[in-house]
Amino acid sequence: MAIIRTKGLTYTYPVATKPAVDGVSITIEKGEFAVLTGPSGCGKTTLCRCFNGLIPHFYRGDLRGQLQVTGLDVKETPIHELALHVGLVFQNPENQLFALSVEKDVAFGLENLGMPRNEMQKQVDYALETSGISHLRLKAPHELSGGQQQRVAIAGIIAMQPEVMVLDEPTSFLDPLGAEKIFKVVRALNQEHHMTVILVEHRLDLAARYADHVIVMDRGKVILDGEPKDVLSSEKARLIGVGIPKVTLLYQQLAEVGLLKTNEVPLSSEEITALLRGVLND
Amino acid sequence: MSFFDGLKFRRVDSAVHLMDPRVKFFYVLAIFVIAILFHELIPLIILFLVQIPLVILARVKREWLRSLRGAAFLATVIFGTNLLFRFIYGGYSLIPSDVEHASAMTLRFLVLVESFSIFFLTTSPDHLGLALEQSHIPYEFCFAFTTAVRFVPVLAEEAQTIMDAQKARGLELEKGNFLKRIRNYIPILIPLIISAIRRSLELAEAMESRAWGAIQKRTNLYVLGLKATDYSMILISSLILVIGVYIRFSISIPSFST
Numbered sequence: 001m002a003i004i005r006t007k008g009l010t011y012t013y014p015v016a017t018k019p020a021v022d023g024v025s026i027t028i029e030k031g032e033f034a035v036l037t038g039p040s041g042c043g044k045t046t047l048c049r050c051f052n053g054l055i056p057h058f059y060r061g062d063l064r065g066q067l068q069v070t071g072l073d074v075k076e077t078p079i080h081e082l083a084l085h086v087g088l089v090f091q092n093p094e095n096q097l098f099a100l101s102v103e104k105d106v107a108f109g110l111e112n113l114g115m116p117r118n119e120m121q122k123q124v125d126y127a128l129e130t131s132g133i134s135h136l137r138l139k140a141p142h143e144l145s146g147g148q149q150q151r152v153a154i155a156g157i158i159a160m161q162p163e164v165m166v167l168d169e170p171t172s173f174l175d176p177l178g179a180e181k182i183f184k185v186v187r188a189l190n191q192e193h194h195m196t197v198i199l200v201e202h203r204l205d206l207a208a209r210y211a212d213h214v215i216v217m218d219r220g221k222v223i224l225d226g227e228p229k230d231v232l233s234s235e236k237a238r239l240i241g242v243g244i245p246k247v248t249l250l251y252q253q254l255a256e257v258g259l260l261k262t263n264e265v266p267l268s269s270e271e272i273t274a275l276l277r278g279v280l281n282d
Numbered sequence: 283m284s285f286f287d288g289l290k291f292r293r294v295d296s297a298v299h300l301m302d303p304r305v306k307f308f309y310v311l312a313i314f315v316i317a318i319l320f321h322e323l324i325p326l327i328i329l330f331l332v333q334i335p336l337v338i339l340a341r342v343k344r345e346w347l348r349s350l351r352g353a354a355f356l357a358t359v360i361f362g363t364n365l366l367f368r369f370i371y372g373g374y375s376l377i378p379s380d381v382e383h384a385s386a387m388t389l390r391f392l393v394l395v396e397s398f399s400i401f402f403l404t405t406s407p408d409h410l411g412l413a414l415e416q417s418h419i420p421y422e423f424c425f426a427f428t429t430a431v432r433f434v435p436v437l438a439e440e441a442q443t444i445m446d447a448q449k450a451r452g453l454e455l456e457k458g459n460f461l462k463r464i465r466n467y468i469p470i471l472i473p474l475i476i477s478a479i480r481r482s483l484e485l486a487e488a489m490e491s492r493a494w495g496a497i498q499k500r501t502n503l504y505v506l507g508l509k510a511t512d513y514s515m516i517l518i519s520s521l522i523l524v525i526g527v528y529i530r531f532s533i534s535i536p537s538f539s540t
Binding site: 052054057058079087090092098099100112124138156160 | 505
């Protein structure tokens, strides 16, 4: 079942002359882990803003084409109603925390929705637990590392229990370890809690292995859309400058010189190790 | 900066920290009123000493001393001007009661600093925002207040980064006369303001994404309620107020110099 469906989606920012997103038609299935990638300025962030209604309600501008999210027409639904269905995590962790304690911040969305206190407390506990930050509940945002802040932001979304979580380059301000922790939380949400995840990411080394679906954008258009193995091993992806995982590149080179002759494109170091072991044992 | 450091909240587990900010504010008001009522040295000394147990109970002695030290400069100025005016009006001579009066005025200032410092040292901005909210101040204002407090350390850090960057480009902050020095800060202020505006836009986006304004009557994770300590604090503050007013109007106050 499709949870997000766009058809010929075209959007131009108020003062821009060129559309930032140009004729995008994609379908994201329920429960999917989709990775959206492409060079900077290709329209990934703009597309994310479309999913939760920031476009067109917050940014105005000119939105054309069809855009349905969890069965709702985004053009007709106010942002605060979409927020119940789609959570958006931003790039800069610092600018999405408002309160002076973690706990209070996680509760922010629920407070806005007018949830009764005892229920809210339960939801907050659940969200803190799921994102692995229960021990930080009384800390102030400025006492946390970037990775911890980003996990607080994710917890704030989890608390609202949306069906879809969209993460817009959540790891670009973080170190590799912090990034990996974020991916683990997101992975668990997808696997154990069946949340649909759309992850915008440059660094596919860590993210590609979790993906069910990869979409590559360039200059506002969708260039590639499909299975991770097909998309990431394609020549086109390499030419656009997508951050293809190093193991996939290594595989391609080994296949070129004839050392590997398999159609199993590896996306993680474990997968390539298995492939190489198979070849060496032969 | 040291003066403001002396007012900065730090989380400590004490009875005073857990008190309702409204109660503490009532206490500050009571002290304020009494301090204004008296211009004699002895009651002001008592008022100063009376507050010390509270400081000890709150375990903020070090920070509190720092706030007093920060106020020392202003206190000296107050002492000096008072003495100077007494000197001029007294026909260019000083008597012991002039010194006592100047000391009393200085101590009055210190009493006020003392009580405000207790308030700010023991009240988390979160609680303060909550107190504002529960005093029926529109939520938008309370939110603006807590967000402003939330971003103080962030902006301070950013200002430092910009300062370093501009210094690396050859900006000399400490050069020139007073006016020139102020002008030196323009290349720091402009990027700071621009980035703050950009930040506020991102913040607005994040707020919208978390269902800001979904309903009129929002709920709150924390609710302030009055506990036994709060009631005893109200009692103590009221006692200070009543006794102070009583002494003011019915007992003549002895002084050191007469």
